[in-house]
Amino acid sequence: MSVDYNISPVDEKPKSKQVRSGFRKYEPIIMGFLESGHDLVRVDGTDKEANYLAIQLRRVCALKGYDAVKPSAVNGEVYLEKIL
Numbered sequence: 001m002s003v004d005y006n007i008s009p010v011d012e013k014p015k016s017k018q019v020r021s022g023f024r025k026y027e028p029i030i031m032g033f034l035e036s037g038h039d040l041v042r043v044d045g046t047d048k049e050a051n052y053l054a055i056q057l058r059r060v061c062a063l064k065g066y067d068a069v070k071p072s073a074v075n076g077e078v079y080l081e082k083i084l
Helices: 021-036 050-064
Strands: 040-043 069-074 077-082
Touching: 021 040, 021 050, 021 069, 021 077, 050 069, 050 077
Parallel strands: none
Antiparallel strands: 040 077, 069 077
8 A cells, every 4th residue: 555645846945934923922921021120020911821821921031032031820820020
């Protein structure tokens, strides 16, 4: 039993059209925290589960270089903390 297939030569691989919507969605939370001047805040008002939101905020911080921000989830709440 064999599988039918075709192979076609190409000059280059196309660039991905995938847009990382999470960055557009969650980066304003990080930016608002940095502009607030506070050292520790709780993030309220989202419909996201705390652990999920904290993970997304950590990804934004890692990929965008916000090394001074530490997102965490504690007892079902999300916190942003400035690391000195």
